[in-house]
Amino acid sequence: MTAVSAEQDLGPDFSSRLLASSETLSYDPIKEIDWEAPLPEEHYGLNPEWSTLYGTPLWDELTEQQRVTLTRHEVCSIMSTGIWFEMILQQMILRDQYVQDPAKSEFQFALTEIADECRHSIMFARICERMGVPAYFPSRTVVELARFFKSTATGEVAYGAGLVAEEVLDVMQRDWMRGENVLDIVRTSSKIHVVEESRHMSFAREEIREHMQSIGKVKRRFSALAIAVVAYVIVSSLVSPKVYKSVGLDPKRAVAAVNANEHRKSMMRNASAGLMEFLSEAGLLTRPAIALYRRVHMI
Template sequence: MAQLTTAAHVHGRTHTSADEDVSKRLLESAATLSYDPSVEIDWEAPLPDHHYGLNPEWSTLYGTRLWDEMTERQRVTLTRHEVGSIMMTGIWFEMILQQMVLRDQYLKNPANAEFQFALTEIADECRHSIMFARACEKMGVPQYKPNRAWAEAGRGFKALARAELAYGGILVAEEVLDVMQRDWMRGENVLEIVRGTSRIHVVEESRHMKFARQEIRERLREAGTARRRINGFGVAAAAFVIVSSMVNKGVYAAAGLDTERALAEVKTNQHRKSMMRTSSRHLMAFLAEAGLLTRPAAGIYRQLDML
């Protein structure tokens, strides 16, 4: 209750001293634990031929008959293109994220820790995008773009999403990738360039996820049921676009596979479904706590094997 006595009504929401304290702690963390990928990663080191792009268990085809039939060279190539596609999707969404956060902070008090951490996050995301771009170039992975429909959906989302819808979309992208990268950074048979970029991303994105959760809680503090239902569905729709775009179908041709067969096996791959549910567990728990895991939203997450 004491926290609410120092609350300020800002842009139609209640911003408390407790909210500001969270941002201050995140700023302190950023000051003591941040990385410069240009010097932290050895970009000139050769890539061992036998190292994967990601842990084989995270490949979309792992656990299928097609995976069993593939040569080791094909498996290595596929995983490098898969991680490259995921990184490209990350770059795409980080560009969307930056625009949403900048718009959200427009004309806010620059003396506030919330404002300063928001700009710190944008600076982090710029470095991350360059880091992922360099990693893809090093691995020889081409640009994998989202399909036209999803690209236009992203354009609309970054222009229209506000408050908990914007930060919910941000959180979905960050949470799912975070679980994957925690495995990749420990994978002894994974390329060091992927392990290194994953370590940096995990550390710095942990702050971004805390900030997004806090922003969602703050924006929903006085929200009614109808608003939670509408934006819960919107966050789930954003998740559908993000997750559906993570691995481009072009990765299968790059590994010398029959694309149609590969896509059919991915669709029925029970191992992959289990991994997706595992990577989404904490996200689903938070969305339920926030009142954003509505029945229609849950239906979308089940289509994505996130529930």
Template sequence: MVATAANTSTIHDHGDNVVSLRDQGADEVSERLLASSARLSRNAMTEIDWDQPMDPAKYGCSPEWSSLYGTDYWDEMTEAQRVSLTRHEFASIMNIGIWFEMILQEMVIRDQYLGDYHTPEFQFALTEIADECRHSIMFAKASQKMVGKSYHPSKFVGRLGKVFMRTARAEVAYSGILVAEEILDVFQRGCMRDEQVLPFIRTVNEIHVLEESRHMKFAREEVRDSMKGVGWARRQWSAFVIAVGAAFIFTSMIRPQAYSDAGLDAKRAVAARRENEHFKSMVRSSCGHLMGFLDEVGLLTKPAARVYRKVNML
């Protein structure tokens, strides 16, 4: 597969995890990513001491990344309530991450089912699936340790997810993968070096951000390849479906039950989050790179942009 690359600069991400924009297609990118994976992959099962007691003063995510930070409700909380809130919020985010990683795995396996097994593209696709399995276990253990429970999307969104993973193809599938990974990446980059956050959660974030950077490069290359020669009607439809999927994923990240489990009034918390200009601003600024890519490949159409603006991703 061959993808165009108008820019000949180089993207540097996490040391030697580098993919040049001179690369010509999924196989060339995948070969570099396979080498990067062999050098840089990490194992949370051995790297994290899962039995280490948690400091009661440490947050689950940076306070500034709490969905209620900057609201009157936040100002009313005790410090202990704020810590509990961020732990339940981030557990919810990780659990929704597990849900989408399971969708991702099925889509990638289906896409590569009768692929060219000898190619780097196929081999990195399987590497990505293996990474996602490890990430899901890591998130599950982190959630177990931090709050001792699981969160799931609503039944309606869960059913939509099943439809998406069984029907999405080409640019819709890989853009959906990219959007979900970028959304989770936004939250984790904001928290992974904050010493206010639990040390094992910072390590979880570091591992996931590092390894997902490879997955996002792979997805971007697959999207570029899929968009070659795509006509106006298909581009419009694909862009809209991707945007609607992104909206459902993003709005599902922090479940109302997480607020209840943190001892808050869930209805009031959801209303406060909906009106929280600080949180909206944090999300918009962090999604800039994703929106730039979608625009580059022709998937940020006017109808799609309206959807992204409605959920404050644009």
């Protein structure tokens, strides 16, 4: 999930390698996932350890079936947020590549990324439909502010936004794809997403490095804060408070339990470790940015 810059040319060799990787390491979710397979009642939507309530007294109060139901709604909330953000990134890619030379490998890889993201969004949508879980989206305020962001974000901010979303989800999905007690459709979709997004993340990191070489101190501080704001919004929006109603919980009580959940905080810090290391190396971990990352326990 990265935006491709029309102003920079990373070189035909780099883009050509990405295109070659797309040809050999791409999947068709319609064929790869067994959409007709039954969904065992005892299988979770994600590893219990990744549930927002895992490790809390409230989790201990839930029956096993309530835990299964909760994790299925949680994973679909994460997927719905993924669809929302992938649509933002697809629009940025199209905006950046508008009337660019279609013969260039950069242009062709940009469209390849869009094709990947379209398949991923459809895959996530069908999984939630298959589980009978409604769509969960960020608040209306966040949705509307994102309209402005997708129309203005460029360079390291656009790439950084995509990277923070993908890095955190990548760590989660690497666990889900190995979870023996996780639904097969989630395990298979996680494998597909991890494999195909790995080249998107590599591209984003390279773009960020290139852009950071030519920006001044003021722009660097602004970009660091902007990326941190995006990270804060994404992480805060992954699991909607509405999911707790699915198992008969009071959302306010559940959210309070999540906010006090030290296990959850530890999992988020671990999931963000690689991202924070890269942002630090790139010069994008300023004090204001770190303060925001701490608020969502990414540091």
